[in-house]
Amino acid sequence: MLFGINFACGVATGIILEFEFGTNWSNYSWFVGDIFGAPLAIEGIAAFFLESTFIAVMFFGWKRVSAGFHLAATWLTAVGIALSAYWILVANAWMQHPVGMDFDPAQMRNVMTDFTAVALSHTAVVKFFHTVLSGWVLGAVFVVGVSCWFLLKKSNVGFAKDSIRIASWVGLAGILLTSWTGDMSAVDVANTQPMKLAAMEALYDGSCGQDLVGIGILDTEKERTDGREPVKYALRIPYGLSILANHDANSFVPGINDLIDGRELTPRGDTIATVSYAERIARGQAAQEALRRYEAASAIGDSTAMAAADKALKADFRYFGYGFLSSPDEAIPPVAVTFYAFRVMVIFGGYLLLFFAAMLFLSYRKPGLLQNKWIILLGLLTIPVVWITSESGWIVAEMGRQPWTIEGLLPCKAAVSAIPASSVKLTFWMFVTVFIGLIAADISILTREISKASRRDLLADDDNNHKNNK
Numbered sequence: 001m002l003f004g005i006n007f008a009c010g011v012a013t014g015i016i017l018e019f020e021f022g023t024n025w026s027n028y029s030w031f032v033g034d035i036f037g038a039p040l041a042i043e044g045i046a047a048f049f050l051e052s053t054f055i056a057v058m059f060f061g062w063k064r065v066s067a068g069f070h071l072a073a074t075w076l077t078a079v080g081i082a083l084s085a086y087w088i089l090v091a092n093a094w095m096q097h098p099v100g101m102d103f104d105p106a107q108m109r110n111v112m113t114d115f116t117a118v119a120l121s122h123t124a125v126v127k128f129f130h131t132v133l134s135g136w137v138l139g140a141v142f143v144v145g146v147s148c149w150f151l152l153k154k155s156n157v158g159f160a161k162d163s164i165r166i167a168s169w170v171g172l173a174g175i176l177l178t179s180w181t182g183d184m185s186a187v188d189v190a191n192t193q194p195m196k197l198a199a200m201e202a203l204y205d206g207s208c209g210q211d212l213v214g215i216g217i218l219d220t221e222k223e224r225t226d227g228r229e230p231v232k233y234a235l236r237i238p239y240g241l242s243i244l245a246n247h248d249a250n251s252f253v254p255g256i257n258d259l260i261d262g263r264e265l266t267p268r269g270d271t272i273a274t275v276s277y278a279e280r281i282a283r284g285q286a287a288q289e290a291l292r293r294y295e296a297a298s299a300i301g302d303s304t305a306m307a308a309a310d311k312a313l314k315a316d317f318r319y320f321g322y323g324f325l326s327s328p329d330e331a332i333p334p335v336a337v338t339f340y341a342f343r344v345m346v347i348f349g350g351y352l353l354l355f356f357a358a359m360l361f362l363s364y365r366k367p368g369l370l371q372n373k374w375i376i377l378l379g380l381l382t383i384p385v386v387w388i389t390s391e392s393g394w395i396v397a398e399m400g401r402q403p404w405t406i407e408g409l410l411p412c413k414a415a416v417s418a419i420p421a422s423s424v425k426l427t428f429w430m431f432v433t434v435f436i437g438l439i440a441a442d443i444s445i446l447t448r449e450i451s452k453a454s455r456r457d458l459l460a461d462d463d464n465n466h467k468n469n470k
Contacts, residue, residue, distance in 0.1 A: 001449050002146070004059050009442045011052075013435065024424065028405055028415035035101050035112045036091055039119065043087035051080025085135075086128050093124035095406050096397070097192040103317055105294045105310055110409075126188050130181040133174050134390055137352060140171030141386040144359060146450055148379030151371050155455065161370055164379075165363040172356040175349065182349075183244065189400075190245035190253070193407060195331065196400035198256045199338040201241055202230040206255035212240025215343060218336050224256060224329065256335075260328045275319075277328035284323025287316035321409040330403060330411075338400045345392040348385055355382055 018040075021029045029036075057065060057073035065073070094100075100117030101110045112118065144167045150160035189197050197203075202218055203210070216234035239249040246253070254263065254274065262276030275283075290312035297305035325331055355378070362369050369375055401407060405415040 001059075001453075002142075002446055004055070005442060005445050005449065007055065009438055012438060016431065024417055024419070025405070025415055026417040028410060030109055031410055031415070032098075032101075032110050032406060035094060035098075035110055035118065038112060038115070039087040039090040039094075043084050047080050047083035047087060049080075051077050051084060054080065082132060085132055086124075089128045089131055090119055090121075090124045093121055093127045094118055095404075096127075096401055097121060097123040097188075098406055098409055103313070103320075105291055105313060106298070108291075108295075123188055123192060126181060126184045130178060130185050130393075133178040133181060134393065136174030137171050137178055138386050138390055140167040140174060140356070141352070141382050143167035144171070144379050145383040148370075148376045149450055150453075152373070152376045152380075154371075156453075157371070161363065161367055164359055164370060168356045168359040168363060171352070172360060175353045175356060179349065179353075186244045187247065193401060194254055195256065195259055196333060196338070196396075197245060198254065198259060199333040199335045199400050200342045200396060202335050202339045203241070203253065203255040204230055204257050206253045206258045208242070208252045209239050209250050210241040210245075210253040211236040211238055212244060213237075213343075214240075215347070218339060220336075224260070224332070230335075256332055260331070277322070277325075277331055280319045280322040281325050281328065283316040284319040284321060284325075286323075287313055287320045288323045290316070318408065321404065321406065321411055321414070324411050324414045325403070333400050333402045338396055341392045341395040341399065345389055345396060348389040348392070352382070352386060352389065 021033075021036075054073040054076040057070065058077050061070050061073060098110075099121050100112060100114035102113045103109070104111050118124075144164050147160040147163040147167070150156045186197070189200075198206075201213055204222075204224060213231050214235040214237055216231035219228060219230055219232055222228050222230045241253050242251045243249050245251070259274060260277045262274050262279065290309045294306055294309035294313060297303075297309055322331070359370075359379075362375065403411045403413070405412050
């Protein structure tokens with residue numbers, strides 16, 4: 001029942017996103033709609049219909065179908081949800097690391113050339129497992145928290161303790177696997193979005209054997225080129241960032257200045273030959289100018305000029321999006337938000353690991369302590385903690401890639417629709433109001449259902465349902 005309530009709210013909020021692409025992000029939709037729309041179409045046609053069909057059987061079929069069919073419907077619902085997550089994350093991963101496409105100047109848009117490259121990109125696969133496994137963790141904490149509420153009310157005590165034990169096993173496995181896929185994600189970010197990694201660490205000047213900042217406070221007066229230490233009171237892990245980014249303690253990790261200015265060599269002499277952002281902007285503007293020449297030549301049917309413009313466009317198209325930037329500093333993500341969100345995610349993730357380990361220990365060794373009011377309070381308070389942890393991860397992923405909607409190809413300011421700001425403000429606050437109402441209704445219904453469940457014998461209800469299914 002609790003899952004169904006959250007599922008309904010998720011569907012309601014997700015529908016709005018489909019319309020945003022055409023209303024607020026029309027330039028984006030035209031520029032890459034051929035690519036971005038494909039995984040979303042597969043998600044809607046296949047995965048969403050699979051889950052939405054069998055979730056009805058799962059919720060309303062207790063007394064109408066056999067136990068075996070009901071179990072199959074439950075698993076198919078889970079498979080459908082996982083498939084939905086995969087295709088949505090394929091679309092998101094493509095925005096972070098665009099592959100499998102080519103720009104067609106005749107259509108003025110990108111077209112897909114390799115569906116497999118898009119669907120099975122390393123970024124997409126890593127992002128899928130990291131997101132789904134973190135969902136295990138969130139779900140496990142939710143089950144533990146609800147079970148703690150039952151223990152607080154001294155209701156269904158045996159059922160609650162068994163639920164805590166099972167959920168803690170799922171949560172422990174989930175947090176360990178999430179950490180592993182998080183490590184894979186860090187390596188992927190280092191290779192495909194080095195500016196995001198630099199922002200995560202507030203790293204302005206890179207070095208070999210780079211330390212990782214465990215905790216610290218950012219210097220709010222720091223400027224990119226002033227040479228000041230960006231993090232005060234930092235607790236550092238020696239070689240940590242080099243290990244995290246490259247699995248090599250002595251490897252070079254570029255900072256914001258290294259990326260902006262461009263480097264030919266690392267401090268130890270390894271060749272990296274990064275292109276400076278000033279050059280990227282110049283080459284991006286050259287690509288845009290070549291596109292304008294192509295359009296003009298096409299209008300008069302000059303095939304020779306079209307071919308020359310197309311050749312020039314292809315030579316610099318990888319920097320096309322940089323041509324929209326007014327200065328290199330515009331390509332730097334919001335460092336403070338990304339830096340602190342990353343630490344919240346990691347520190348709270350470490351807490352969740354200890355939380356599940358402690359709950360498992362108590363479940364097997366000291367089950368009586370599970371009814372201690374402080375343990376119960378800890379279980380309840382961990383519910384908002386896991387939500388904050390999950391959202392912090394998404395803040396890192398999305399704020400860390402700014403100013404891009406598509407990494408290197410299309411910044412946010414070039415992706416939006418040409419509509420008045422007043423219209424956006426109006427719909428923004430309207431949706432804020434609607435979403436606040438939805439979350440209030442969600443929490444209200446959840447708490448009411450949990451309260452009702454704590455006043456009845458859940459095991460007896462479950463036995464009756466199984467008898468009716470036979």
